[in-house]
Amino acid sequence: MVVLSVNDLSASYRKNVVLHDVSFQIESGTLTGIVGPNGAGKSTLLKSILGLHPILSGSVSFFGSSLEKVKKRIGYVPQRGSVDWDFPTNALDVVTMGLYGQIGWLKWPTRLHRKKAMEALEKMGMADYAQRQISQLSGGQQQRVFLARALVQEADLYFMDEPLAGVDAATERAIMSTLQELKAKGKTVMVVHHDLQTVQDYFDHVLLLNRTVIAHGKTDEVFTAEAIAKTYGGTLKLAKEGTGYVHIIKQ
Amino acid sequence: MSILLSSNAQWVLISTMLLGIAAGLIGTLSYWKKQSLMSDALAHACLPGIVIAFFILGEKNLPVLLIGAAISGLIGALCIQWIRAFTRIKDDTAMGMILSVFFGLGIMLLTIANRMPGGNQSGLGGFIFGQAAAMVKQDVYTMSILALVVIAAVILPFKEWKLFLFDPDFAQGLGLPIKALNGLYTVLVVMAVVVGIQAVGVILIAAMLIIPAVSARYWTHSFKWMMVLSALFGGAAGAVGTIISALGEGWPTGPFIIVTVSAMFLFSLLFGLEKGLLVQYIQHRRQKRAVSPDPVPPDWGISTKVREG
Numbered sequence: 001m002v003v004l005s006v007n008d009l010s011a012s013y014r015k016n017v018v019l020h021d022v023s024f025q026i027e028s029g030t031l032t033g034i035v036g037p038n039g040a041g042k043s044t045l046l047k048s049i050l051g052l053h054p055i056l057s058g059s060v061s062f063f064g065s066s067l068e069k070v071k072k073r074i075g076y077v078p079q080r081g082s083v084d085w086d087f088p089t090n091a092l093d094v095v096t097m098g099l100y101g102q103i104g105w106l107k108w109p110t111r112l113h114r115k116k117a118m119e120a121l122e123k124m125g126m127a128d129y130a131q132r133q134i135s136q137l138s139g140g141q142q143q144r145v146f147l148a149r150a151l152v153q154e155a156d157l158y159f160m161d162e163p164l165a166g167v168d169a170a171t172e173r174a175i176m177s178t179l180q181e182l183k184a185k186g187k188t189v190m191v192v193h194h195d196l197q198t199v200q201d202y203f204d205h206v207l208l209l210n211r212t213v214i215a216h217g218k219t220d221e222v223f224t225a226e227a228i229a230k231t232y233g234g235t236l237k238l239a240k241e242g243t244g245y246v247h248i249i250k251q
Numbered sequence: 252m253s254i255l256l257s258s259n260a261q262w263v264l265i266s267t268m269l270l271g272i273a274a275g276l277i278g279t280l281s282y283w284k285k286q287s288l289m290s291d292a293l294a295h296a297c298l299p300g301i302v303i304a305f306f307i308l309g310e311k312n313l314p315v316l317l318i319g320a321a322i323s324g325l326i327g328a329l330c331i332q333w334i335r336a337f338t339r340i341k342d343d344t345a346m347g348m349i350l351s352v353f354f355g356l357g358i359m360l361l362t363i364a365n366r367m368p369g370g371n372q373s374g375l376g377g378f379i380f381g382q383a384a385a386m387v388k389q390d391v392y393t394m395s396i397l398a399l400v401v402i403a404a405v406i407l408p409f410k411e412w413k414l415f416l417f418d419p420d421f422a423q424g425l426g427l428p429i430k431a432l433n434g435l436y437t438v439l440v441v442m443a444v445v446v447g448i449q450a451v452g453v454i455l456i457a458a459m460l461i462i463p464a465v466s467a468r469y470w471t472h473s474f475k476w477m478m479v480l481s482a483l484f485g486g487a488a489g490a491v492g493t494i495i496s497a498l499g500e501g502w503p504t505g506p507f508i509i510v511t512v513s514a515m516f517l518f519s520l521l522f523g524l525e526k527g528l529l530v531q532y533i534q535h536r537r538q539k540r541a542v543s544p545d546p547v548p549p550d551w552g553i554s555t556k557v558r559e560g
Contacts, residue, residue, distance in 0.1 A: 050424055052423055071426045072426075074424065076421060082420060083418045087417045088473055089413070089474050097414050097418070100425055103410075105427075108410065133472050135472075
């Protein structure tokens with residue numbers, strides 16, 4: 001079943017067109033990595049899909065419907081750097097924000113909501129930090145809080161913007177096992193990813209992006225040396241080893 | 252002191268207190284929206300509207316003057332947004348431009364108004380530095396109701412404001428109408444300014460929107476308590492400033508309120524429990540001692556460098 005369908009999407013940032021003729025369809029239950037060089041429009045793609053960034057042309061449909069109708073089924077994890085972590089609040093409170101849609105506008109969270117948020121924190125191994133000021137959390141811990149906030153939304157389709165950027169190894173493992181769990185439950189996840197080395201291990205599908213879709217499909221079919229070279233242009237040198245894994249040397 | 256005993260003075264006191272509370276709450280929103288200067292620009296932008304409303308009406312009728320103030324404040328806000336969106340001029344420059352241009356226009360119109368027959372007695376000049384004593388009961392009611400509306404508009408959607416300020420993108424993903432909230436925020440800032448115009452004046456009202464929130468930041472790590480404290484600081488400053496200004500004949504209220512709130516800020520800066528200067532100094536000393544246990548390290552002829560943390 002197709003859960004997300006993007007047709008001829010284009011978007012600009014300041015005066016430059018950063019995305020053009022972007023078309024792809026995402027099947028339910030897939031875990032897709034969005035990969036491309038800096039400035040390829042990965043974040044802009046997520047934001048345009050979610051209506052957070054104006055699109056110039058094209059259309060997006062979710063579960064065969066419009067965004068407005070299915071907002072509750074969609075979860076979003078913004079880049080960690082997009083918020084001010086000095087904001088005076090604690091980890092539990094941030095996770096509770098994921099429930100605001102369910103709580104309803106103008107209503108206050110109940111004990112039940114706090115319990116739900118606490119469970120999500122536990123799942124991310126952050127139970128001991130529930131009352132901790134978010135400014136005092138490490139980068140990895142902040143990212144786990146963001147993940148927990150998305151989990152409580154109980155969405156069917158998740159968009160995550162670089163959840164693995166700048167996090168420690170333990171957090172990376174915790175996040176990836178959470179993503180695998182979501183996938184096992186039949187949820188669909190799209191992740192902006194920057195580390196080419198781990199693409200094959202982490203994602204069953206990959207979307208190579210550089211202002212437009214270079215390749216999209218099953219990782220073992222599309223994530224080839226040629227496709228990567230095409231995506232990254234002349235900025236990368238590729239070396240193939242006997243194992244069949246693609247090794248990338250950054251210049 | 253006798254002026255404080257009259258029932259009118261008590262009402263004035265209540266209205267400046269409500270003004271302080273409203274300004275303290277809105278100030279907390281501005282602080283986390285990182286738009287503290289915006290309130291200053293909007294306040295200055297209100298002045299021409301007041302005088303133009305006076306021209307049209309030919310007399311001083313407070314509700315009408317306030318509507319004029321609100322309209323020209325909102326026009327100022329729209330100008331800033333327009334400059335930001337369609338030119339390469341940056342935020343702070345846009346605000347500086349609107350602030351000075353509108354205020355200059357206001358002063359020019361005020362000069363003309365004062366030369367008109369009866370204009371000199373209008374007391375329009377009181378809007379620059381505030382003149383709480385000049386308020387009559389009707390004015391007090393108008394201000395108090397406006398202040399209560401502002402207070403309610405911040406408190407009722409409290410969790411929505413929090414999410415809006417912390418993570419607007421995520422908020423929009425949840426279906427929170429971000430554009431509407433942005434509009435409401437601007438309207439509330441203008442309303443808070445308008446409420447304070449007669450008591451504090453267009454120049455100093457910005458301080459009421461900035462200083463209580465900054466002071467509150469030194470005492471708490473919770474958004475809710477920052478709001479509560481900011482409202483308390485604002486309310487207390489409004490009341491104390493009004494009482495002091497009532498002690499002398501014709502003393503402007505605005506400056507006394509601002510001096511009071513500034514004293515609160517100074518106290519918070521020095522003694523605040525969260526990163527107040529004293530607490531920071533003590534913590535630094537303690538850490539230093541923990542790193543080097545000997546109070547006076549023996550001199551073995553080797554130069555040691557104490558690492559500053």
